[in-house]
Amino acid sequence: DAGVIQSPRHEVTEMGQEVTLRCKPISGHNSLFWYRQTMMRGLELLIYFNNNVPIDDSGMPEDRFSAKMPNASFSTLKIQPSEPRDSAVYFCASSLSSSGGADTQYFGPGTRLTVL
Amino acid sequence: AQSVTQPDIHITVSEGASLELRCNYSYGATPYLFWYVQSPGQGLQLLLKYFSGDTLVQGIKGFEAEFKRSQSSFNLRKPSVHWSDAAEYFCAASSGGYQKVTFGTGTKLQVIP
Numbered sequence: 712d713a714g715v716i717q718s719p720r721h722e723v724t725e726m727g728q729e730v731t732l733r734c735k736p737i738s739g740h741n742s743l744f745w746y747r748q749t750m751m752r753g754l755e756l757l758i759y760f761n762n763n764v765p766i767d768d769s770g771m772p773e774d775r776f777s778a779k780m781p782n783a784s785f786s787t788l789k790i791q792p793s794e795p796r797d798s799a800v801y802f803c804a805s806s807l808s809s810s811g812g813a814d815t816q817y818f819g820p821g822t823r824l825t826v827l
Numbered sequence: 828a829q830s831v832t833q834p835d836i837h838i839t840v841s842e843g844a845s846l847e848l849r850c851n852y853s854y855g856a857t858p859y860l861f862w863y864v865q866s867p868g869q870g871l872q873l874l875l876k877y878f879s880g881d882t883l884v885q886g887i888k889g890f891e892a893e894f895k896r897s898q899s900s901f902n903l904r905k906p907s908v909h910w911s912d913a914a915e916y917f918c919a920a921s922s923g924g925y926q927k928v929t930f931g932t933g934t935k936l937q938v939i940p
Contacts, residue, residue, distance in 0.1 A: 715870070754871075754917065754930040766925050802870055813859045813878070813923040818870030 713737075715819035717803050723825045729791040732822045735784055736805030744816060745778055745788050746802040754802075760786065793826045800824070829854050831920050833931035840908050841939050848903040848934050850918030858920040860901040861928070862892055865915045874916075877901065888912070913938045 716735040724730055736743050745757040758768040763780045771778070775794070780786040790797055800821045806814040832851045840846050852858060859878050863871040875886025882894040892903045901918060918931040 753932045756927050759927055761925065767927055770927075804870070813921060815861075815873045815876065816871075816928065818863075818872070820868075820870050 715803055715805055715817055717801075717819035717822050719822060720820065721823045721825075723827065724793055725827050726794055727792045728826075729789065730793045730797075730824060730826075732788040732801050732803075732824070734786045734788070734803030734819060736786070736803070737807075737817055738784065740805035740807050740817070741783075742806040742808070742814070743780060743786050744804040744806075745786070746804065747799045748802060748821070749799045757788070757801075790824075793824075795826045798824055798826050829858075829920070829922070829929055831918050831929050831931040833916075833918050833934050835934045836932070837935045837937065839937040839939060842910050843907050846903075846905045846908045846912070846936070848916050848918075848936070850901045850903065850931060851899050852901065852918075852920045853899065854920060854922065856922070857894075857896060859923050860892075860894060861919040861921075862886065862890070862901075862903050863917045863919060863930075864888075865917065865933075867914070871917060874903070908936075908938055910938045910940070912936060 718733045743760045748754045757770045758778045759766050760780045778788045802821045804816040804818045806816045808814045830853045861876045862874040865871045874890045875884045877884045877894050884892050915933045915935045917933045919928050921928040
């Protein structure tokens with residue numbers, strides 16, 4: 712299995728631009744998670760999908776952030792407009808069961824976003 | 828509020844020495860407990876997890892963790908550290924079901940020759 716796939720691995724953009732991060736979870740996994748990691752705030756859950764439906768989006772910082780999961784094999788996290796404080800590493804993770812809180816999460820390699 | 832605390836931000840050990848990384852949790856009931864490792868430039872990888880039963884849990888790469896209910900702790904241990912163990916280690920907890928996983932702030936391990 713290829714594991715969780717994220718693209719791009721690195722993204723450098725200018726403030727105000729739209730950024731789209733992509734994730735392909737492990738085939739057969741029912742839960743998908745988007746995290747943001749920064750030195751200041753550590754690892755934060757942004758949003759959690761189960762069977763393509765958002766279950767908990769309380770971690771989405773503000774309206775500039777949106778996430779979609781149109782099917783079981785693809786998810787996007789979009790930031791529009793981007794700001795320098797959005798610079799971070801964004802991780803996607805997936806887990807097999809519907810009990811996202813109890814199951815092992817498999818993390819992708821992350822997307823390092825730099826907003827100038 | 829539910830929380831996971833890793834009191835040590837950075838730990839340095841000599842190769843071959845034993846290791847213990849501390850983790851304390853604050854949850855209403857015993858949560859599901861996890862330890863993940865993150866190597867530089869990589870995503871997190873599960874080392875081990877505890878749900879119930881035997882309080883000493885064995886994981887990959889020679890790691891083990893002990894759940895102590897009385898101390899609300901889930902400390903990670905390894906008897907002999909290898910240089911390749913240098914990484915950042917995250918303790919995590921969840922109430923299970925649809926509840927999200929809460930991660931600690933991480934402990935960065937440095938291994939010196």
